[in-house]
Amino acid sequence: MTNTLLSETLSSTLTLGAADVSFPVLTALIVVPFLGALVIALLPGGDRVELTKQAAVIASVITGALSFWVLWEFNMADDGFQFTESANWVEGFGISWSMGIDGISLFLVVLTGLLFPLAILACDPGHDPKPYYAWILILEAGVMGVFLTLDLFFFFVFFEIVLVPMYFLIGKWGHGNRQYAATKFFLYTMAGSALMLVGILATAFLTASATGNDVTFNLVELAEGQALAQNTARWIFLSFALAFSVKVPLFPVHTWLPDAHTEAPTAGSVILAGVMLKLGTYGFLRFGLYLFPEASVYFAPFMLTLGVIGIIYGAIAATMQKDLKRLVAYSSIAHLGFIVLGTFSLNVEGIEGGLLQMVNHGVSTGALFLLVGMIYERRHTRMIAELSGLQKAAPVMAGVFTVVMLSSIGLPGLNGFVGEFLTLIGAFNAHRWWAIVAAGGVILAALYLLWAFQRVFHGPAEGENLEMPDLKLTEGLVLAPLLFLIVFMGIYPKPVIERMEPAVEALVDHIEDSVPRFREPIANQRTVDDAESHSEDDHGEEDDHGEEDNHSEEGGEE
């Protein structure tokens, strides 16, 4: 019954979309899960687990299907925002409901659309199913909102609103010290983004008074206008950067992450690692580089350093962990460090690599958390010391774990390699030494993951470890799409990259246009063309030496 309903809804949605181009598909991506949550909240009978779960699955699958439809209809030659929508919301403040998607947000939206149904299918809450599924769907609506909105006000709204469902998911359905973890998560992130609100308002109001126009929160207008004074923009960038750094999380403000990841229920960890951390890295791209190009260039060495520290620190900390889930959590810090490294390389390769890594990390770490959750369900422990020789009892699981782990390490042929490789090329062109240190992180990743794998799956199996059941069919089906993506994107990443590339190139051009002395740091043989194409600028030759040299001598440019 569920399936027929589902397919009907799907087909009607698809025909609707095809017939009417102006169907507000991006709004639907936010509204559908939200409505799903409402329906679940209003469903009768709190204890009928199946019904609520079906409703949650339907809502999230429709959302997923819509996101794939967007992927299908996406025009890969266009470097601007597509499927745009705009409606006034509060005119007095110049706030509008503007939505748009480009190559940068496209795959994050698709990733969100994919991971949520999987997380819902894979894990059962154990108790209070109604609020659990309702919160997950609200979370999905919020995450979609962050990726889709082109209005600073709504960006902040969605960025904040995702805290609430996640707070309840961790606090109510988590493990162990969950109240502590939930409160820490909430306060950390809220404290980070508190100053961002001041930054957003300052951007809007100072731009308005500089240009003499009405106040607007429209991202594109603000970013293309670039009306802020240099020093002001740098301060405001810092307020944004703090919010994103907490969310990513970067090194000194990362301490909420291991707690939150470890205590969260499996679905929570999958979503947290898979998409929520990307809110920070996506924020850096969209609201850091795009909105404050000069400040991004100015602070790039600093951000790169934090990224590299994150890579090394996360890897070393992961090696030390006794808890399998905590290990994966620390590995996330390392991976996210790579993404920041790529982003702040400020060249096409680096940013593309970072973007790819966002998707890859979502897929592989999502799968890793699912697997760890499955082990925990069977063995009721996540302690590496108590697990041993699982391979004998569960060979299929061990095989899947191997593939996912190798993808996370970045083995050539799997998805992680492509992203890391591009990131390192980008970073190498921009800042050689940072890239060299970061490459060490790849080796460390191999160390902690292989070592963990060895301790958990190899070795002598005793007691409960011998009787652990292997993957069930349903679990396998949940993991299958992720495995497919891991292999597919490893062998043939072109469809993904070619959709990202126009938007990333446009972003880099935007930075070059907005920052007088900045040239995209690229490898030597392309320098000449690039210098020619930007001959109006006087500092075309200073490509490879890194921006920090330029900025040390830089005065008031604007």
Next chain:
Amino acid sequence: MIIQTLLAQQAPVEAIDTPAIDWAILAPLLIMSVGGILMLTFASILKTLSSSVWSIAATMISLATAITVIPLWMRVTDTENSATSTLANAVAFDGFSLFLTVVIALSVALSAMLADGYLKREGLEGPELYVLLMMSAAGGIIMAFANDLIVLFIGLEILSIAVYVLAAMHTRKLESQEAGIKYFVLGAFSSAFFLYGIAMIYGATGSTNLIDIKNFLAATVLDDDALLLAGFALMLVGLAFKVAAVPFHFWTPDVYQGAPSPVVAYMASAVKAAGFAAIIRVFVLTFEQYRTDWQPVVYVLAILSLLVGSFLAIVQTDVKRMLAYSSISHAGFILVGVQAATERGVAAVLFYLAVYSFMVIGSFGVLTVAGGTGDNAHSLDDYKGLSKRSPLLAFALMIFLFSQAGIPLTTGFFAKFGVISAAIDARSFWLAVVAMISAVVGAYLYLRVIVTMFFAEDDDSEEDGADGEATTAEPIDIPLGAGIAIAVCVLVTVVFGVWPGPIDDLAREAIPRLVAESAAVLQIGN
């Protein structure tokens, strides 16, 4: 025949020149105050009536007051310069006074609904509380309309004296008596300060009428403005006391904790609104020219209120006390909007007052119901597992607390957004930063309550499921009136949280103006 002759004889005698009265403008005030007096009269005749009748009557009268405002609002927003004054310029007629009248009237209506179940539970049935509520609200409306410092003072006293009695309304509860006395003694002090301030301003400017004062200050350069500034300071003390701004907040926690919860709901909403009405009309509007003198003081009051309110709130263990401190920090947020001293700031303050009324009445509404007989069960431990005993109440309180914390999609977020954007528009960046930091600190407080309500009892009951829990927890009866009031507050908080445009538009149109009867418009920026 004789009368006619008498009248004819009197004609040459010069009549006393009484001011023209525009009765329509006074209609909201008259409905509220006459309604209260009539209720008192009827109550002495009809002693056997059920207490609910008085609750319903008070609600209806308050709603009637709010509805009367609608045609007046049409009139005042009809054309650009419809704002005017009446009663020899003593009463202002502008969007600002009408907006706050509605806020005060709705606060009374909601508090009266809450009070019904409370009075029955505590065995205090009777019309007194409602009469006092309406009297006090009449004082608040006078403050909103006041165009003259003396009228303002009369409004303030009518408002306050009724509230002193209301705070001591629970006759069998010692804390309530203590709250009443404490509020009265300190309140009388602050009124004295306020009156002294009025005297000084009269001394400096030669008038108590705000229009005359503003005209005088615009036309005259004071050689020595010490008297004027001293007047500012003393008036600000009096008003800061009413709105519970630090360092004039010391009464707040004790009074909020001891006073009956429905009364606290009224105090936190309507009394605050009336206090800010006076602050805006007197300082932002009349003394606009002297803003560089009073703005720094408000700046400091705002920062102190924000920080003291939020930091002291998190160490409390009594939920009513927590909310008392949080109301102090909300006063700080509203002062952030006042400090901007711009039209944007005033609109943000009005928006804040309107939506804060609903969330704070809702919060204290839940506390009224959850407090149990005696209104005593307000320690954090008493709220453990409220989500099991009464999911609806817990859900409502969660909405109100998230709203007070400023989480998006609730009105509280847009309220904070408004005042902070006003601060940034006025280039008070550091104030905005402090406000946001205190918002985060405050969030911890609200999370503490939410954790207690939703997660606390999971620890024991997680393994054996909800069945064992359901038997031990006593479900809470929600009286009809309180239920409706809380539901209305939830709806307002969520609906206008998602779609704040309408209230924002109204707040923008409700610009305070000082207009003499048929005279030039004086407004912010002139």
